[in-house]
Amino acid sequence: MAKQYTKETIQSVFIEMLNERPLSKITIKEIAERSEINRNTFYYHYEDIYELLSEIFQKEIETFINEYNDTLSWEDSFISASRFALENKKAIYHIYNSMQREELRDYIYNVAGEVMGKYVERVNRNIGASKEDEIMVKEFYQCALTEMVLRWISTGMKEDPNLVIKRIGKLFDGNIERSLSRSGSL
Structure with a gap:
């Protein structure tokens, strides 16, 4: 219990510090001091x-997987x-x-993969495309979303990501379904 509390404190302090300054300006000594622990x-x-x-990052991905709601759109x-983020x-x-x-x-890629993987799999239940095509469609959207998010970050995150x-x-509404439907004729 104390071990988990200490880890959560360290993580929380680290995120707080990252919101204040660049990663290169954060030291273990400072994390320890703010967490009220010693370096060891x-x-x-x-x-x-x-x-x-x-x-x-891994913890955030696991949280999403555990909280995933099968009724949401891929956007939501x-x-x-x-x-x-x-x-x-x-x-x-x-x-x-x-x-x-x-x-x-990698974190963004994994999140996009989880989202698109679950969504494409759900859509494909009613279509029956081959597993290979299902994976290909998922990976296409996973890559596209990853690059869109990285571009958003690189330009200063000014746009409202929800919009x-x-x-x-x-x-792109309907494109995933159409792509999976074409699978049988290829």
Whole structure:
């Protein structure tokens, strides 16, 4: 119980610090001081800041998977899955502009994959496209969403992501179903 509390405190302090300044300006010593622990306690839980960051992203993905609602559209699911990024825009921007950009890209890619995978699988239950085509459609939208989010971050996250995602949904409405339906004739 105390171990979990300590880890949650470290994670919370780290996210708070990321919202204040770039990743490169955060030290383990500062995290430990703000968390009111000693450095050895930090190292008991994490090898370094990058392992801490990786665990935070993994935890967010697991939270989404556990809270996934099969009745939501992919747009609403993606917005729900992006809750952490929307609540911590500065932290995300600081990570994007650090050496850990790849960690952020992987996190976004995994979230997009979970959202699109579950949605495409649900749509395909009524269509019966081959598993290979189902995977291909999922991966196409996973890649497209990942790049859209990375572009949004790189341009300063000025646009309202809810409006952008909803608009993409309207522009491409029905394309997933049509793509899966074509599978049988290929």
